[in-house]
Amino acid sequence: MKKLWKRNAVVAVILVFVCAAIFFNGRYASQVEQSGKVLGQSTLVDASDGDATEVSAATPSDYFATARLTRQRSRDSALSLLQEARDNENVDEATVNEAAKSIQTLAGYTLTEAQIENMVTAKGYADCVVFMSEDGVSVVVSTPDDGLQTEDVARITDIVKDETGLGAESIKILEVN
DSSP states (O other), X not given: OHHHHHHHHHHHHHHXXXXXXXXXHHHHHHHHHHHOOOTTXXXXXXXXXXXXXXXXXXXXXXHHHHHHHHHHHHHHHHHHHHHHHXXXXXXXXXXXXXXXXXXXXXXXXXXXXXXXXXXXXXXXXXXXXXXXXXXXXXXXXXXXXXXXXXXXXXXXHHHHHHHHOOOGGGEEEXXXX
């Protein structure tokens, strides 16, 4: 009896870590949306006149590469934990099934994100990165100097709706220029 409790506790902890990784992925996407800043952006203060000017240490392409890398690392970590839970001999069948379902969900997110990114760049946008969660989809797009126009938002929204089946209220589109 004690062994069963210990096994279930280990599986529960692993599932909590996976849920936390998915939660933090969604929080990261919403922080990017709220801040409006590009990763690596900082303020440069000129000592001679005290004026502060905003400079960017990272180019938009650096942002996209960093965002993809961060997303992939968190997914790999979650996937590793789920696979351990699924392959553990001491785990009950319900936990194995839940871990397998979570693995399929993560795989689906990864595939759908890649498809959306490819379709958006095929429509002529320089680069984009997509973050999916159970709450919705966030799309960060590299835009020209004039920003996203209404037609651009509609085009990207249609792509996401076609690929995910979600409504427009679950889709967030952010621009990085």
